Each structure stands twice: as structure tokens, then as C-alpha cells.
Amino acid sequence: xxxxxxxxxxxxxxxxxxxxxxxxxxxxxxxxxxxxxxxxxxxxxxxxxxxxxxxxxxxxxxxxxxxxxxxx
Numbered sequence: 001x002x003x004x005x006x007x008x009x010x011x012x013x014x015x016x017x018x019x020x021x022x023x024x025x026x027x028x029x030x031x032x033x034x035x036x037x038x039x040x041x042x043x044x045x046x047x048x049x050x051x052x053x054x055x056x057x058x059x060x061x062x063x064x065x066x067x068x069x070x071x072x
Contacts, residue, residue, distance in 0.1 A: 001050040002072040003057065007041040009065040014041060016063060021045075024059075026052055 007013035014033055021028055027048030034042045047053060053071060060066050 001047045001053050003043075003045045003047065003053070003060075004068070004070040004072065005043045005045075005060065005066050006068045007043055007066055008039060010035070010039045010041055013063065013065045014043060017043070017045075017060060017066070020059060021056070026056060 005017075007017075018031070020026075029046040029048050030044075031046075032044040036042065045056075047056065057069055057071070060069060
């Protein structure tokens, strides 16, 4: 399962999401981060377990600097 998100606070937003995934022991196949400019980042996360998608989305939505979360 692939999650896409736009991050507004640059690398700080990415680190918050990565730390959440690590703390909750959520399996990640890959992470891809592309910077549009200094503060906006497009993030792509491929999860190992599709059953955790809703849990991950609900927790990422709590972050103020994350927008446009999509599932593919």
C-alpha cells in the first residue's frame, strides 16, 4: 500500500513521520522524499502491511504540517 503526502515544514515534517513509524514498529518497504523547494516536500511511503493504512493515516493527519494525504 502506498501513501502520498505533502509536507509543509520540510525535513522536520519528514523526521516526525519517520519517528512515528519507527516508534510504532510499522513495517515500511520504501520511503521516497522529493523537495519542491526549501519548505515543501512530496513524500511517498510504501507500507508492508495494508491493514495498518488507516491507523497510519489517522496519526499523520494529526500533524499540522501534513496535507493532501492520498492512498494508491
